[in-house]
Amino acid sequence: MFTFLKKTATTSLAVAAMVLATAPSMGAAEGYPEKPITWIVPDGAGGGLDTIVRTIYPYVEKNLPNDATFVLKNLPGATQTIAVSAVYNAEPDGYTIGQASVAPLTIMPHLGKTSYSGYEDFELISNVFDAAHYIVLPEGSPFANLEELLAHAKENPGKVRVGVDGVFNVQHLPLLNLELSAEVDLNEITYKSSAETKKALLGGEIEAGIMPSHIIISEYEAGTLKPIVDVMEVKPDYFADIPSLKDLGYTPSQLFVGVIAPKGTPSDIQATLAGAIKAALEEPELIEALAKRKIMINYNDSETYLGRMKELDVVNKGILVDLGVLK
Amino acid sequence: MDLFFNDLANLFNLTNILCILLGTVVGMVFGALPGLGTVIAVALLLPVTFTLPPLAGILMLLATYQAGEYGGSISAILLGVPGTPQAAATVIDGHPMAVNESPGKALSFSLLSSSIGGIFGGLVLIFISIPLAKFALNFGSPEYFLLGVIGLMAVGLLSGTDKVKSSISVLLGLMAGTVGVDTLTGVNRATFNQPELMDGINLVAFLVGMFAISELFLMISKGLNTSYSGDGRSLKTGLSAKEVKGIAKPTLIGSLIGAGTGILPGIGGGASCWFAYAVVSKTSKTPEAFGKGCAEGIAAPESSNNASAGGALVPFLALGIPGSAAIAIIMGAFIMHGIQPGPNVFTAERDLVYGIFYGFILTTVAMYLVGRLLTPAFSRVLVVPNSFLVAIVFVLCLIGIYASKSAFFDLWLALGIGVVFYILKRLNYSVSSVIIAYVLAPIIEENFRRSLTLSNGDYGVFFSSIYSIALVLMIVAALGGSIFADIKKRRTTTG
Numbered sequence: 144m145f146t147f148l149k150k151t152a153t154t155s156l157a158v159a160a161m162v163l164a165t166a167p168s169m170g171a172a173e174g175y176p177e178k179p180i181t182w183i184v185p186d187g188a189g190g191g192l193d194t195i196v197r198t199i200y201p202y203v204e205k206n207l208p209n210d211a212t213f214v215l216k217n218l219p220g221a222t223q224t225i226a227v228s229a230v231y232n233a234e235p236d237g238y239t240i241g242q243a244s245v246a247p248l249t250i251m252p253h254l255g256k257t258s259y260s261g262y263e264d265f266e267l268i269s270n271v272f273d274a275a276h277y278i279v280l281p282e283g284s285p286f287a288n289l290e291e292l293l294a295h296a297k298e299n300p301g302k303v304r305v306g307v308d309g310v311f312n313v314q315h316l317p318l319l320n321l322e323l324s325a326e327v328d329l330n331e332i333t334y335k336s337s338a339e340t341k342k343a344l345l346g347g348e349i350e351a352g353i354m355p356s357h358i359i360i361s362e363y364e365a366g367t368l369k370p371i372v373d374v375m376e377v378k379p380d381y382f383a384d385i386p387s388l389k390d391l392g393y394t395p396s397q398l399f400v401g402v403i404a405p406k407g408t409p410s411d412i413q414a415t416l417a418g419a420i421k422a423a424l425e426e427p428e429l430i431e432a433l434a435k436r437k438i439m440i441n442y443n444d445s446e447t448y449l450g451r452m453k454e455l456d457v458v459n460k461g462i463l464v465d466l467g468v469l470k
Numbered sequence: 471m472d473l474f475f476n477d478l479a480n481l482f483n484l485t486n487i488l489c490i491l492l493g494t495v496v497g498m499v500f501g502a503l504p505g506l507g508t509v510i511a512v513a514l515l516l517p518v519t520f521t522l523p524p525l526a527g528i529l530m531l532l533a534t535y536q537a538g539e540y541g542g543s544i545s546a547i548l549l550g551v552p553g554t555p556q557a558a559a560t561v562i563d564g565h566p567m568a569v570n571e572s573p574g575k576a577l578s579f580s581l582l583s584s585s586i587g588g589i590f591g592g593l594v595l596i597f598i599s600i601p602l603a604k605f606a607l608n609f610g611s612p613e614y615f616l617l618g619v620i621g622l623m624a625v626g627l628l629s630g631t632d633k634v635k636s637s638i639s640v641l642l643g644l645m646a647g648t649v650g651v652d653t654l655t656g657v658n659r660a661t662f663n664q665p666e667l668m669d670g671i672n673l674v675a676f677l678v679g680m681f682a683i684s685e686l687f688l689m690i691s692k693g694l695n696t697s698y699s700g701d702g703r704s705l706k707t708g709l710s711a712k713e714v715k716g717i718a719k720p721t722l723i724g725s726l727i728g729a730g731t732g733i734l735p736g737i738g739g740g741a742s743c744w745f746a747y748a749v750v751s752k753t754s755k756t757p758e759a760f761g762k763g764c765a766e767g768i769a770a771p772e773s774s775n776n777a778s779a780g781g782a783l784v785p786f787l788a789l790g791i792p793g794s795a796a797i798a799i800i801m802g803a804f805i806m807h808g809i810q811p812g813p814n815v816f817t818a819e820r821d822l823v824y825g826i827f828y829g830f831i832l833t834t835v836a837m838y839l840v841g842r843l844l845t846p847a848f849s850r851v852l853v854v855p856n857s858f859l860v861a862i863v864f865v866l867c868l869i870g871i872y873a874s875k876s877a878f879f880d881l882w883l884a885l886g887i888g889v890v891f892y893i894l895k896r897l898n899y900s901v902s903s904v905i906i907a908y909v910l911a912p913i914i915e916e917n918f919r920r921s922l923t924l925s926n927g928d929y930g931v932f933f934s935s936i937y938s939i940a941l942v943l944m945i946v947a948a949l950g951g952s953i954f955a956d957i958k959k960r961r962t963t964t965g
Contacts, residue, residue: 187875189513189799194806197517217876221651221668225877228665254656256668304924310656332923333654335736335916338791338798342735345789346607348924357805361790361812435808 171409175237179212183233183241185226187219192400196242198432199271202423207415222312223247224257227403231259235407240268240416244400246313249456253463254311262452266408269417270401270443270451271424272433273377275356276314277370277385278305281344284351289372289391292351293325300328306340306352307331311468314353317374317388317396320462324393344368356382357437379439397455399441401448417445480525481825481832489526490829493533494836498844500534501541504551504863505678505870508538512799524807525825531800532783532826533833538796539775540584540837547576547768548851549863551682555673556775558905559743561681563760563767570763573849574706575713579768581841582714583721587773588834590725591732591780595787596827600816603788606733612921612932614737616941618914621741623948624748625903632898639894639903646671646904647911654919666879674874675884676908682867683888684895686860694857717769720750728774732781735793740909746774780830787811787823 182200186192193215200213218226227247233239248262259265278289286292296303307314310333322329332349334340340352341359345367354370356379362368363382373387376395388395402420404413423429424442433440443451463469493515500511511534519527542554547564560580567576594602609617625640649660650670661667724746731742750770751760760767785791790812792798804811809819816823851859871880891901925931933939 187513188510189516189802191802194516194802198806219875220877221665224668225665256658256665301926310654330923330926332920334920335653338735342607342785342789342791343610346610348610358790361810361814365813367813436805 171237172411172415174209175412175415176207176209176211178238179214180237181233181239182213182215183226183229183239184215184217185219185223185242185244185247186217188217190219192242192244193217195272195433195436195438198436199423199429202426202429203416203419205426206419206422211419221256222251222309224251227265228258230403230405231264233405235266235405235409237404237408237412237416240402240404242271242400243403244313245398245452245455248403248452249459250311250313250316250463253460253469262449262456264406266404266406266413267445267448267452268402268404268413269420269445270399270441270448271420272400273375273439273441274398274400275373275375275377275379275382275439276317276353276398277356277359277382278372278374279344279352279354279359280350280369280371281347282367282369284369286351286371289386292371293327296327296329297325301330303327303351304330304332304349306334306343306349308334308337308340308353311463313396313398314374316459316462318353319466320396320458321374321388321393323462323465341368360437377439377441379437381437394458396458397451399443399448399451401443413445480821481828485523485526486529486829486832489522489530490533490833490836491840493530494537494833494840497534497537498541498544498837498840501538501553501557502544502848503866503870504545504549504553504682505674505867506873507542507554507674507870508535509795509799510870510873511538512796516799516803519803520806524804524809525822525829527803527807528800528822528826529829529833531803532830533836535796535800536588536776536779536830536833537837537840539588539779540581540772540841542775543580543584543772544577544848547580548573548848549682549859550685551863552677555677555740555905555909556743556778557771558677558681558740558902559747559771560768562747562902563762563764565763566761567763567765567768568849568852572706573852574846575709576763576768577841577845577849578709579713579717579765580772581838581845582709583717583724583769583773584776585834585838585841586721587725587728587776588780588837589831590773591729591777591783592827592831592834593780594729594777595780595783595830599784599788602733603784606735606785607789608935608937609734610921610935611917611924612934612938613941614734615914615917615921616932616938616945617731617734617737618741618910618917619945620941620948621744621910622907622914623945624744625900625906626952635898636900636903639900640907643904643907644911646676647908648915653912653916654923664879666875666877666883670912671883672871672875672877672880675871675880676887677905678867678871679884679887680891680901680904682863683884684891684901686864686867687888687892688895689856689860692856694860695855697853697855697859713765717765720746720754720766720769721773723750723753724770724773725777728777729781731774732778732793733784735782735785735791737793737913741906741913742774742778743771744906744909746770776834783826783830787815787826788813790815 184193184196204211204213218229223244224247226241227243230241251257252261280286307318337354337358340354343349344352359368370385374396376397378387421442424440497511500506501508512531515534539556542552542557543560546552546557546560547568550561550565552558552561564576649667651668652659727746728742731737747770750766751757754766782793782797785793786797792801871884921931
């Protein structure tokens with residue numbers, strides 16, 4: 144009842160804002176921001192994404208006019224959908240923005256687990272960084288590359304065990320897609336986190352696992368783990384020699400994390416925010432801090448960000464339909 | 471292996487010492503406040519470390535982590551409310567001793583055994599971390615499942631005579647542990663479409679509700695115009711040589727069990743304290759004293775949770791696998807400084823790693839000293855009239871629950887859980903059985919199902935390594951032993 148009222152109120156406000164915005168389309172950003180801007184972080188304090196946002200936000204503040212300040216609000220849980228729902232329910236006045244990965248925008252809505260219906264319900268301000276996830280083999284694996292792994296899997300359906308860190312998520316969907324397009328049947332083993340997958344791989348419980356690039360650098364250098372293929376589109380420079388699914392002729396997935404705002408946020412405020420994020424990501428000090436943490440900065444303007452999101456949404460929806468999860 | 475630190479002066483500089491002390495105080499205070507706990511303390515100090523040299527920053531977080539383990543026991547002993555999940559077993563004997571005998575003494579037993587456990591964990595780290603980390607990898611999903619089952623069997627050793635009530639408690643805990651999105655299929659279980667329940671019942675809300683809020687209701691129903699302890703005499707914290715000798719064996723057992731379970735990522739302190747308590751109570755000469763305020767019952771879980779802190783650093787440093795939420799945050803500090811924990815860290819960052827090893831022992835020393843200093847002040851809490859205490863603790867609980875996930879939903883959840891457990895406590899159900907089952911439910915369930923997925927449904931997976939066979943034999947022996955004892959007891963009573 145209350146959410147209904149709240150939503151009606153938001154919709155009417157949004158409509159009003161749009162009507163107003165059409166006449167004097169400029170002007171909303173004048174004097175912006177007048178008060179602190181809430182930046183919703185879909186991660187607990189001290190978590191990976193939380194520390195990234197905490198590293199970035201002072202530089203965005205610096206590049207905004209009128210002594211802008213951010214208030215970070217941590218809303219972890221439910222594959223980021225709690226935080227993204229909070230952005231969805233916020234006033235589209237430019238005083239609430241949120242950080243979001245692709246899962247809550249292009250996967251969770253299709254699974255019917257969100258109050259919003261998809262990425263279309265938001266203004267996509269700009270993308271901030273990309274991540275790469277690799278199919279990783281342990282030391283002494285009989286396979287040298289993806290082709291050998293898949294060939295073996297074809298002869299032994301359901302026998303090759305591949306660890307992923309959850310179901311129907313950014314690791315699981317690309318793996319399922321690979322199985323569909325290569326016509327193989329792998330035994331997907333679900334772990335709770337990439338740390339658990341790593342332990343299982345080192346302990347010889349599984350034949351392969353999917354893991355984010357930045358947590359296997361030390362093992363790669365020591366030779367205890369061997370990444371063979373990037374399942375995402377963007378490659379980090381430290382693994383530049385390793386092919387991606389795209390290089391091998393398969394459909395890659397994408398994992399990118401950007402800033403979103405409630406639908407109907409005035410367009411000039413969006414532009415101000417995007418400009419500040421772009422300028423921040425060009426600051427040498429921030430570039431150095433993020434490089435140290437192996438974060439791949441990848442600024443996309445609103446249009447490119449939206450385009451990538453659309454493309455990925457079609458791919459992810461297609462996989463879920465092919466699997467029969469989605470009708 | 472070169473055991474000597476290249477330059478000990480690197481460790482004993484003012485910045486490092488001050489950072490360790492700051493971390494210790496913050497960890498102890500946050501650990502002692504119900505609901506706040508170690509994870510929040512470490513997360514709070516994380517941004518401070520970015521501006522510090524790597525060693526100082528990391529030692530500060532480790533000091534916080536270590537002191538938080540002891541801090542959690544302070545409120546467990548004084549109020550019967552564990553500040554951290556790892557201190558839940560300490561309530562059983564710590565609280566009765568504080569109320570009936572002396573809060574000062576109970577805290578001293580806890581501090582001494584915690585410190586010994588901490589040093590033990592540090593020594594394990596220094597001498598055998600690399601071989602131990604490799605050994606821990608032998609424990610896969612089938613072994614984790616069997617360990618979980620052994621942990622659950624500890625319930626039988628703990629709870630009183632009423633088997634029906636303790637079975638109901640275990641069932642309640644197991645049910646609570648299954649709430650949330652099923653990890654293996656993605657299906658929502660008992661979430662009632664609440665996104666806040668998708669990751670399961672928030673551990674902080676559960677813990678605070680069942681221990682703190684229900685305890686507050688009990689205090690109110692007993693009358694507010696009293697205080698736990700009237701006279702100042704019982705606040706004395708000194709221990710006699712005989713008393714110290716009495717906890718030598720449980721402390722050693724607890725340290726061994728703590729370090730052993732600590733090296734297994736994902737099991738950690740929350741379960742190790744129960745293992746230690748069960749083993750010590752079973753092997754003690756006076757098993758009837760447990761649960762009524764026995765020093766051995768404090769020493770066992772206390773030494774084990776601090777030893778597991780050192781143990782948890784083993785897979786983290788050697789393999790880059792963080793075993794708990796607090797360690798995952800500490801890993802953030804490493805990454806911020808561009809250091810990748812893993813096989814190469816021992817050679818690439820040699821000075822830093824050995825600095826951490828020896829610094830970890832220092833954090834234990836700091837914990838002991840700060841603890842000695844603060845213990846008398848802490849134990850005065852029980853002199854405060856309940857009318858004040860209830861209000862203060864309640865506000866702290868609310869802050870702690872909200873701080874963990876900023877969800878109002880969790881506050882209502884904790885209140886509901888508090889009411890349920892108030893009733894259960896009045897009906898003499900075992901709260902500790904519920905919490906053990908809750909902690910172990912996901913370990914048992916996920917690893918059981920994962921093992922069968924790994925083997926394509928073949929139950930032989932549970933007998934496929936010498937470790938799993940050894941664990942199965944332990945379960946059979948424990949079951950056989952208790953059935954045998956039961957039959958013998960029945961014969962003597964009837965005949």
